[in-house]
Amino acid sequence: MRRSSQDKPVDDLDVQGNVAHARDRRDSRWDDHRRERREQLVQATLEAIGRHGAGVGMEEIAAAAGTSKTVVYRHFADRSDLYVAVCNRVAAQLLPKLRSAIEASTGDPRTMVAAAIDTYLAFIEADPELYRFVVHSQALGRPATDPVDTLSDLVAQQVAAAIGVALQQAGRDASAAEPWGHGVVGLVRSAADWWLRAERPMLRSELAAHLTDLAWAGLAGVVPPQEAQ
Known part of the structure; x- marks a missing residue:
C-alpha cells in the first residue's frame, strides 16, 4: 500500500x-x-x-x-470487407419487407408466394444498380465465402416458410418446402437478371404474375384442388 x-x-x-x-x-x-x-x-x-x-x-x-x-x-480490412458490409445492409432492408409481405397475405399459400416474388422484384426495380452490384459486380472483389449465397439462402428461407404453409395445409410432408424455396429463388433471380438485361420489357407486376403462375403450377401438383387457388 x-x-x-x-x-x-x-x-x-x-x-x-x-x-x-x-x-x-x-x-x-x-x-x-x-x-x-x-x-x-x-x-x-x-x-x-x-x-x-x-x-x-x-x-x-x-x-x-x-x-x-x-x-x-x-x-x-479490404475491398471484400466493404462488399460484405453492403450485402449485410441489403439483407437488413430486404428480409423485413419479405416477412411483412408474407405475413400480410392472410395465410393463403398462393398469395404468399406471389407476395414474396413481387416484393423481391420490387426491391430490384427500386435500385437495379444496387442489385447488380451485390449479385454481379466484380468491382470490389468477392470474398471466398460469398455473402450473396447467404442472402439467397435467407430469402429462400422466407419463401420456404410460405410454401411450408401450403404443404401443411394439404397434410403433406413439409420437408419439401426447403428445396422448393431455393428453387423459387433461383427461378426469380434468373428471370430478374433477364428482365434487367432486356431493359424491363414488361411491367414488374406482369413478370411477377408469370413467375407466380410457373412456381405455383409445380406446388399445385402436390396440393389438393381446394387448396391450389
Whole structure:
C-alpha cells in the first residue's frame, strides 16, 4: 500500500482497477465510433452506386464519403470487407419487407408466394444498380465465402416458410418446402437478371404474375384442388 499526497492510504489494486475501467470505457467509445463510421461508409457506398452504377470504384466511394481511400481502408480490412458490409445492409432492408409481405397475405399459400416474388422484384426495380452490384459486380472483389449465397439462402428461407404453409395445409410432408424455396429463388433471380438485361420489357407486376403462375403450377401438383387457388 502507498500513500497519497494527503498521506491517506491508497490501495494499488483500486488504482489499477480504476485505470482499467477508464480504459474499458474509452475502448467502448472507440468501438461505437468505429461502428458508426463503418455505417457511414456503407451509406456512402450506396450513394456512390446510385451515382456511378454497379461498377463504382473505391475512389468514387471515398469521394462520396468526403474522405480518402486510405481512411476507408482504416475501417474495412479490404475491398471484400466493404462488399460484405453492403450485402449485410441489403439483407437488413430486404428480409423485413419479405416477412411483412408474407405475413400480410392472410395465410393463403398462393398469395404468399406471389407476395414474396413481387416484393423481391420490387426491391430490384427500386435500385437495379444496387442489385447488380451485390449479385454481379466484380468491382470490389468477392470474398471466398460469398455473402450473396447467404442472402439467397435467407430469402429462400422466407419463401420456404410460405410454401411450408401450403404443404401443411394439404397434410403433406413439409420437408419439401426447403428445396422448393431455393428453387423459387433461383427461378426469380434468373428471370430478374433477364428482365434487367432486356431493359424491363414488361411491367414488374406482369413478370411477377408469370413467375407466380410457373412456381405455383409445380406446388399445385402436390396440393389438393381446394387448396391450389
